[in-house]
Amino acid sequence: MLGDTPARDYSRKLNLFNAFAESELRQLIAGLGLGPGMCVLDAGCGTGEALGWLLSAVGADDGTAVGVDLSAAHVDAARARTGARTTILQADLLNAGLVAGTFDLVWCINTINHLRNPLAGVDYLSTLLRPRGRIALGQSSLVPDMFFAWDSRLERLTNDAVRQYYRDRYGLAERDVNSVRSLAGLLRQAQLRNVEARTIMIERLSPLGAVDEAYLFEAIFRDTWGPRLQPYLSEDDYAQLSRLCDRRHEQYALRRPDFHFLQSFTLVVGQT
Template sequence: MTETLGVPRPDQVDYLTQAAATDAGAAYKRRLLQLLDPGPGQAVLDLGCGPGTDLGALAGAVGERGRVIGVDQDPVMLAEAARRTADRPWVELLEGDAHALPLAAASVDRARVDRVLMHVADPAQVLAELRRVVRPGGLIALAEPDWDTLVVDAEDLDTSRAFTRFTVTEVVRNAAIGRRLARLAEQAGCTVRTVEAHTPVFRDPRLADQLLALGRNTQRAIDRGALDEQRGRAWFASLGAGPFLAAFTLFTVLAEVPEA
């Protein structure tokens, strides 16, 4: 049997928890919360809430008089989110599709979407739904990576570029969603208030392998003929042999639903 490169695919709950705990992950999440600026008594939607990584911070910001709604399509994620927020009865969890949110129009004051639009079938439809459920004058905070900007330092620069190209074309559904956020928000009828770019930098090759799937996607690229096997394996081995660096750009956008 051919040896599989890199660390095995992690449990999804563990993966999301670990990603949020990195310095870069914690920093952009703090900034996203600052931009969203939820306040006491407000209703806040966390679309694609996953295992509830960010629900606690939102619940703390709105307080017991507020309402936090976590929506996700994965029952496993919702079960973990329920466990983590069991002591906060003002957190409500709903199973639902981002393209057809189980919420009434103009029913929330704030909404956040964090690394979800890169996976959905129709990002424009999801933005339209967010505009529908957020009240006039309310805010929507978005955060998405742009995988076209992924760089991995290696002597074999051509293979680094081929790896990014494979990630963009074969791995991530909406790989360039980060750069599209502001345009999509405006096309949905929102007013864009802030656009920021963040650059998570990885110096630990094992952590990068876990979170960026370097080995797993190198293996996939080899299996699909996008990389020569000998060259791909040599490239991946070189990443752990010396000083390591990988980085990508993550965009955050704050948009406002205009007053009628």
């Protein structure tokens, strides 16, 4: 599902998101109460930013952080970032040869929805946990993002166009796309206990700093939107969206004084 393969590379997008959301993600890690000497797995570790944050939460001397990711390019980037203290496996996370009963925490961000069978994924990841170990599933944008505080109509049509684009590209029904919302349900179905959820808002106002503008412009305006949305919008709406997304245009959204961005991020945690 969602087209991940060992050869696929969207490192730049992952770098942009993790730089953008670093302070919020680190706050969520701090809220997990990890302690020195613990052993954590980042399942679908991407380019490895969170591995460093997790390792500092469990202590670089006696704690352990292990990453696993399918993509060779993501793993290369993660290895370059983290150094020799961190083991990173390039493998399907369901078949990476990890030892059952090893981890105090499995951290799995924006990845469970990339698996063909998310419940089988959670079931398997749970077997890797020690008694009373926890799994933390994170997902962005369960609540629709706010991009255009001044134009809810164009924002809704753009969000709908993105969903329709992904459904067409990956041959998904609306129900399949919705299944990503049921993180708490997944943990309960996998018989995990003490399921808790916390949703935070990533909130940015103009004037934006360089890291925030880079994520919003490159990852969203240019790559997630851009010409691929043209077939899904009317001519006028597409033209209006293009002006808002064009750095050289006077209407460029990220320079407007009323630019106000909201993106939810949900972390759901369950325990064996």
